[in-house]
Each structure stands twice: as structure tokens, then as C-alpha cells.
Amino acid sequence: MEVFVARQPIFNIKKDVVAYELLYRNSRVNSFSGIDGDTATSALITNSLLVLGLDSLTQNKKAFINFTLTHLREETPMLFSKESLVVEILEDVTVDNQLVEICVELKKNGFVIAIDDFTADDINRYIPLYPYIDIIKVDFMKCSPEQQVEIVRELKLFKLLFLAEKVEMEDEFEWAARCGYSLFQGYFFSKPVIVDGKAITPSKMAQFQLLNELSKTEPDVDVLSAITLRDLSLSYKILRLVNSAAFRRTSEIRSIKQALVYLGLRELQKWLSFVIVQDMGADQPDELVWLVLVRAKFGEMMTRVIGCAERESEVFLMGLFSCIDVFFNRPIDEVIAKLPLASDVKDALLGKENFLYWILRTILAYEKGEWDLFYEISGKLKLDKEKATDMYIEAVGWANQIKQDTAKN
Incomplete structure (x- = not known):
């Protein structure tokens, strides 16, 4: 049942x-x-x-x-x-x-x-x-x-x-x-309140530069380290995150280079993105950050059961940036244009129908308890619906662990 x-x-x-x-x-x-x-x-x-x-x-x-x-x-x-x-x-x-x-x-x-x-x-x-x-x-x-x-x-x-x-x-x-x-x-x-949208500050542009470097086929580790070291807050947050209980580590990671070796490029890109989103959401309700984190993890796990595990990092980022317009209070197409995301991820976030769009719509339907809609559109993905609740509960628990660990001083 x-x-x-x-x-x-x-x-x-x-x-x-x-x-x-x-x-x-x-x-x-x-x-x-x-x-x-x-x-x-x-x-x-x-x-x-x-x-x-x-x-x-x-x-x-x-x-x-x-x-x-x-x-x-x-x-x-x-x-x-x-x-x-x-x-x-x-x-x-x-x-x-x-x-x-x-x-x-x-x-x-x-x-x-x-x-x-x-x-x-x-x-x-x-x-x-x-x-x-x-x-x-x-x-x-x-x-x-x-x-x-x-x-x-x-x-x-x-x-x-x-x-x-x-x-x-x-x-x-x-x-x-x-x-x-x-x-x-x-x-x-x-939902965004578009009045006087936030400017993308120099520090945010530096963070986007970091994402751009990470998105390259062969990113320069020295460039990554240099950018993160210029922003001590960013360095502190990413190191605190990768040392959290959610990663089940037995030894402490003490540098961005070490984090890169431990996590790999895709994982480091994912978690730097999370830290950036968390910073952007500083003046938004706390729940918004955890909402997108649950979406990101739920989507990532979903890729593994619908046969596209190779896209898990991109689907994670799609979930993470699914409220980016709210963080900036600017139209989503304007903000998305500045992000180093795959074209089909951008299209999905803009509401253009493609395979990733249906993953996002399935996540949103489940999140809102729109069960009939979830049942209908998840069929497009051939999602084993019996696994949906287990994945959602795991995503929520995992996000709770991240919240608990990153809140520690």
C-alpha cells in the first residue's frame, strides 16, 4: 500500500x-x-x-x-x-x-x-x-x-x-x-516580492565566480582556494559544513583543498552552492533555506531510482536554486542568467518543459501534498511511488541534521 x-x-x-x-x-x-x-x-x-x-x-x-x-x-x-x-x-x-x-x-x-x-x-x-x-x-x-x-x-x-x-x-x-x-x-x-530587487553585490559576484570555476571541466584548485580564502566567512562555513555529522566523517577536514580531495568537484560545487544560498537567504525566513535543501536532496535521491543518477548533482543544484528569485526579490529569468547551470536546468527552473522540469514538478507536487498531481506527473518519470515517502523523510531528516550542525558555534 x-x-x-x-x-x-x-x-x-x-x-x-x-x-x-x-x-x-x-x-x-x-x-x-x-x-x-x-x-x-x-x-x-x-x-x-x-x-x-x-x-x-x-x-x-x-x-x-x-x-x-x-x-x-x-x-x-x-x-x-x-x-x-x-x-x-x-x-x-x-x-x-x-x-x-x-x-x-x-x-x-x-x-x-x-x-x-x-x-x-x-x-x-x-x-x-x-x-x-x-x-x-x-x-x-x-x-x-x-x-x-x-x-x-x-x-x-x-x-x-x-x-x-x-x-x-x-x-x-x-x-x-x-x-x-x-x-x-x-x-x-x-514567492518573490519584486519591488527594489537586491543588487548582486561584489561578494556575491565572487561567489558566482567560484561556481563558474567549479563548473569547468578542469577547474584550477589554486583559483578555488584563492577565491574562498578571500572570503573567510565562506571558507569557515564550507569547512564547518563538510565536518558536520551529516557527512559521517571520522577525521577533520581543515582546508578547501582537502575538502576538494575528500568531496570531489561535483560535491564541492554542490555544497559551496548551498553555503551561497544560505548567505543569500540571511534576511528571509529560515524555513526557505531548508525548503530548498529538502527539494535538492529529494531530487538527488530521485535521480537514482528513475535511471539518471549521472545528473544527480545538477538536480541537486536545481532544487537548491528553485527559490533563487525569492532570495534576490528579482525575476527568476534575470537571476538564472547569471548562474553557471546547465541549459536544461535553467530551462526547468524557468518552467520550460523537459525531463528535469518534470522532476522539479514532481518534487513540488509532493511537497505541497497535491497527491493526485504527484501521482499523475511522477508516472512520466516512471518513479516507484512506494519509495517516494522514504526518500522525502530521509531528505527532511538529512536537512535537519545539516541545520543542526551548521547552527553550532
């Missing part, structure tokens, strides 16, 4: 990640005779999430998880610790005495409860539940601006937190914050 699990960040008003919603589904629930959706999803939660451990997906932050009425009746949330979970009540669950009793019991046990996909039409429907609810997740795509304001105004007396979900643009985030929303979910943080 194919089970897919992804995560979507939930931010506070400072754009710090405070939780993740876990997006999950059995790929073809209805195709298994005798197995209904509740049973399949319960199996996923108990077997997959509990076996994998929430920490590997949420970095010790709370997990928002949808529970059907059957899950709630069976007390499935009680399998998790109250510190790790936010119980989401789905919009199609009938509000009756049984649901009220379930919420009362959850609150007695210290759980945080949220109502999912809330709209203005639901204000009166959930009146019996408000004393036990902590968070209202308002579907911004289904509510007009007037309704988004109305929900907060009508329910503020209940001392609820309001979460704006499906927030896709920066101006939507700013509007929601002004209206009284304190939590935000969506991919607004991964």
Missing part, C-alpha cells in the same frame, strides 16, 4: 516556524477492496507516523494532523503526546453532542484543538465547540476580505487564535496580520 506524507510550515507573525501540518494520504484508498478511507488513514497514522516519529518531520515542533470522526471516536489522538500534536477537526464532521464530548475529553487530556477549513458560513455552526477550541484555521481562498475580517470580529470574545491558511502571497500575509490573525500557513514565503 502506497502511503504519502509531506509537511507544510505554519508561521507566527515574525515568520518563525512554530508548527507543521502533516499532509498525508494513501495514494489509491478506493482501489483496495475492503479497505475504507478511515481504516487506511488510521493505519498510516499509527504505523507510519508513530514508527517514523514525529520529530523527524517536525523538528520537535507541534504537528497539526487531520482526524476524521472515526479517528476521534477511536481516540487515535491519544496515541500521541499532547506536547507534539494539534488535533484538527475536519470541516465535514457533524457538530453534535458526541463531537462536543470528544472535544471535552481531549481538552481534559491537555490537547490543542483546531477547526480546519473554516469559512464565514461556519460561524454559527461551531458555537457548541468554541469553549473547547484553541485555533480557527480560516480558508483564505474561500473567504472574501470582508469575511476574513468578519470571522475575527465575531469570534474574538472566545479568546481563539486565528490561523490564515492558503496564504500564497506576501500582501495576503500582511493583510491577515492587520486583521488579527497570528498564525499563517501557505507558500507566501517562497
